[in-house]
Amino acid sequence: xxxxxxxxxxxxxxxxxxxxxxxxxxxxxxxxxxxxxxxxxxxxxxxxxxxxxxxxxxxxxxxxxxxxxxxxxxxxxxxxxxxxxxxxxxxxxxxxxxxxxxxxxxxxxxxxxxx
Amino acid sequence: xxxxxxxxxxxxxxxxxxxxxxxxxxxxxxxxxxxxxxxxxxxxxxxxxxxxxxxxxxxxxxxxxxxxxxxxxxxxxxxxxxxxxxxxxxxxxxxxxxxxxxxxxxxxxxxxx
Numbered sequence: 001x002x003x004x005x006x007x008x009x010x011x012x013x014x015x016x017x018x019x020x021x022x023x024x025x026x027x028x029x030x031x032x033x034x035x036x037x038x039x040x041x042x043x044x045x046x047x048x049x050x051x052x053x054x055x056x057x058x059x060x061x062x063x064x065x066x067x068x069x070x071x072x073x074x075x076x077x078x079x080x081x082x083x084x085x086x087x088x089x090x091x092x093x094x095x096x097x098x099x100x101x102x103x104x105x106x107x108x109x110x111x112x113x114x115x
Numbered sequence: 116x117x118x119x120x121x122x123x124x125x126x127x128x129x130x131x132x133x134x135x136x137x138x139x140x141x142x143x144x145x146x147x148x149x150x151x152x153x154x155x156x157x158x159x160x161x162x163x164x165x166x167x168x169x170x171x172x173x174x175x176x177x178x179x180x181x182x183x184x185x186x187x188x189x190x191x192x193x194x195x196x197x198x199x200x201x202x203x204x205x206x207x208x209x210x211x212x213x214x215x216x217x218x219x220x221x222x223x224x225x226x227x228x
Contacts, residue, residue, distance in 0.1 A: 032215045034215070034216075036219075041221075042221060042222075043119070043206055043208075043219030043220050043221050043222050044158075044206070044208075044217075044219040045219065046216050046217070049215065049216070051215075089158065093215045102148065102160050102163055102171065103148075103160070103215075103217060105157065105158045105160075106157075107157040107158075108157055108158065
């Protein structure tokens with residue numbers, strides 16, 4: 001079955017530090033990959049996505065590259081801000097019509113940025 | 116667009132009581148998902164619907180849990196009887212065919228005492 005393994009948290013960084021949150025996956029087909037972010041007291045929001053190998057998703061200074069050879073989708077940001085403090089979830093979804101329409105989530109990584 | 120709407124936002128109830136959580140998906144979305152989030156187990160998919168039909172309920176923990184989608188604009192998740200271990204945040208999400216992006220509601224925080 002499908003699975004997502006992501007870096008355990010919590011992660012605490014100083015403002016302007018470089019961020020990497022690791023994510024690797026196992027899938028039977030050709031999944032799309034996602035990073036979702038959950039701010040305190042809110043639901044999950046899509047941060048970025050990539051639908052095929054070597055695609056790079058980017059948004060709000062965050063980036064992640066779909067690496068099929070290493071089955072990875074690591075999240076990076078060059079200079080984090082206090083407002084980036086949140087829980088980050090890596091997720092995958094098989095292609096529509098594969099009979100598996102759901103998202104498989106990782107366990108989430110709590111990120112805290114200190115001024 | 117109003118986004119996915121969930122009610123109530125907070126629910127506190129006593130063990131043994133029936134709890135009903137409600138969700139209104141985004142208009143035009145034909146997939147609806149119910150998730151449960153706890154510290155211990157993270158985010159779990161409970162059930163999802165396509166065109167109001169339940170497709171996969173393998174995540175529903177036990178018979179005390181049931182979900183319905185009587186029409187395209189409304190779904191309920193019911194727990195009867197509730198137990199303290201059901202305390203969690205329950206999220207509803209929806210999406211439209213042909214896209215993979217799910218839109219999440221703000222969640223319902225359930226506390227069973």
